[in-house]
Every structure is written in C-alpha cells, then in structure tokens.
Amino acid sequence: MSKKIFWFIGIVAVCVIGIIVLTNFNEKSVDIDYEGQPFLGEASAPVNIVEFGDYKCPNCKTFNDQMVPVIYKDFVETGKAKFYFMNYSFINIDSNRSAQFAETVYKELGNEKFWSFHELLFSKQPEDLSYEKVDLYTEDFLEKALAEVATEKETTKVVKAFKENKGQEAWDKDMSIAKKLGVQSTPSIYVNGKRFIGETYDDFVKMVEKEIANGK
Numbered sequence: 001m002s003k004k005i006f007w008f009i010g011i012v013a014v015c016v017i018g019i020i021v022l023t024n025f026n027e028k029s030v031d032i033d034y035e036g037q038p039f040l041g042e043a044s045a046p047v048n049i050v051e052f053g054d055y056k057c058p059n060c061k062t063f064n065d066q067m068v069p070v071i072y073k074d075f076v077e078t079g080k081a082k083f084y085f086m087n088y089s090f091i092n093i094d095s096n097r098s099a100q101f102a103e104t105v106y107k108e109l110g111n112e113k114f115w116s117f118h119e120l121l122f123s124k125q126p127e128d129l130s131y132e133k134v135d136l137y138t139e140d141f142l143e144k145a146l147a148e149v150a151t152e153k154e155t156t157k158v159v160k161a162f163k164e165n166k167g168q169e170a171w172d173k174d175m176s177i178a179k180k181l182g183v184q185s186t187p188s189i190y191v192n193g194k195r196f197i198g199e200t201y202d203d204f205v206k207m208v209e210k211e212i213a214n215g216k
Contacts, residue, residue: 029193030181036170038106038114040076040083046215047081047208052088052178052188055098055121056132063187064122070201080212085118087174088183094137096171101142101158103174104167108158109150116149 034048049071053060068083075081087103089095098121106114124145126136139162147155161167181190189196189204192211198204 030190032177032181032190032193033173034084036173037084037086038111038118039085040072040115041081042079043082045076045079045082047075047211048084048190048192049075049081049208050084050086050190052086052174052181052183052186052190054087054089054091054095054186055102055137056091056095056125057186058125060187061122061125064119067201071204074205075208081208086177087171088178088186088188089171089175090186091132092135094135097139098137098142099174100165100167100171101137101139101146101162102167103170104158104162105146105150107166107170108161109154113150113154117146120145120149 032048032050051060051063051068053063071081071083076083087099089099102114102117102121105117121137125131139159142162143155143159146158150158178188181188181195191204191207194207194211196204196207198207
C-alpha cells in the first residue's frame with residue numbers, strides 16, 4: 001500500500017454524529033487510562049496509538065482492513081508503538097451489545113482471543129450500509145461468531161459472563177474516556193493522547209515519529 005494514499009477519511013464517508021472542526025497538529029496531549037485495555041504490541045513500546053471505533057461503522061471496517069495492517073507492520077512489529085482499540089458505540093443498540101460482548105471476551109479469554117474476535121466481527125460486517133438501522137449483532141449472532149474462534153467451553157464461559165453484564169464496566173470506561181476526549185466520530189485516532197487530524201498516512205507517520213523522538 002502506498003504511503004501516499006489518502007487517509008481513510010478521504011476514502012469513504014466518516015461515521016459522524018457531530019461536526020468535526022479540524023484544528024492543527026499541536027493539540028495538547030490528554031491523559032488516557034490504558035490500564036486493562038486490549039492492545040497489540042510490546043508493553044514497553046514508547047508510543048500509544050488508540051482507535052475509538054464502533055463495530056457497525058463501515059469506516060472502522062475500512063480502517064481495520066486497510067490501515068491497521070500497515071500500522072502494525074510499521075510501528076507495532078518494530079516495537080515503536082502499541083495499538084489499542086477502545087469503544088465509542090453510537091450507531092445502534094447492537095453497537096453497544098457487540099462492544100460489551102467483545103469486552104467480555106477480553107475479560108474472560110484474554111488479549112489474543114479478543115483480537116481474533118475483534119477482527120472476525122469486522123469481517124462479518126455486511127456491505128449493505130442499510131444494515132446500520134437493523135439490530136444485526138444479536139446475542140445469538142455474537143455467540144455463533146465467537147464459536148468460530150473459541151472452543152465450546154470458552155464460548156459458554158463468555159456467554160454466561162455476558163449475561164451477567166461483566167463487559168459493562170469496561171465498556172462504560174471506554175465511553176467515559178471518549179466523552180472526556182470529545183470524540184465525535186469513528187474511527188477517531190489518538191497518538192499519545194493527541195488527536196490525529198491529518199489526511200494521509202504520511203501525516204500519521206510524521207506524528208508517530210515525532211512522539212517517538214519526544215520520548216527519547
């Protein structure tokens with residue numbers, strides 16, 4: 001993938017619930033509580049990259065399919081950054097349900113299984129965008145999806161915990177962080193607590209490399 005490709009917001013329409021005002025790259029860093037959050041990479045990596053997303057957002061799927069692999073190769077595999085996913089669910093009731101179910105997977109089965117389920121959910125997102133108004137990610141749907149990447153015993157464990165609302169607290173935490181940051185769209189990307197507002201992958205690389213240099 002060319003590093004000159006326009007950033008994802010130039011490829012497809014952004015999932016927006018408010019007007020986004022683009023400022024500059026010098027936004028102040030905001031403290032984000034990363035404790036207990038699923039992430040990819042080495043714990044010692046100096047830069048924290050966060051995606052706020054909704055499993056029903058088509059732009060999040062585009063980001064997951066096209067940009068995350070590039071970010072992973074350039075920054076996560078090289079030990080320069082950790083990549084986090086945090087929930088900002090707003091499209092429909094099943095946005096909340098799928099997010100809390102995924103949080104339950106993380107809580108009950110750990111980080112590796114979470115990411116397998118995370119990627120699977122995006123792979124199952126329909127191409128017909130009218131589905132956004134439909135309650136697609138039912139509990140039955142989520143259970144069957146998890147069964148594709150987990151054992152029967154693991155799936156049963158997660159479903160039981162989900163019914164006991166064990167993913168609620170983690171989801172509430174994500175939503176609280178998103179509110180504190182003023183997140184208004186998905187995907188929204190933050191690098192060491194600073195909102196990324198560029199348009200190209202080159203812009204993103206420059207921002208991450210600047211944070212790496214600042215940490216030395």
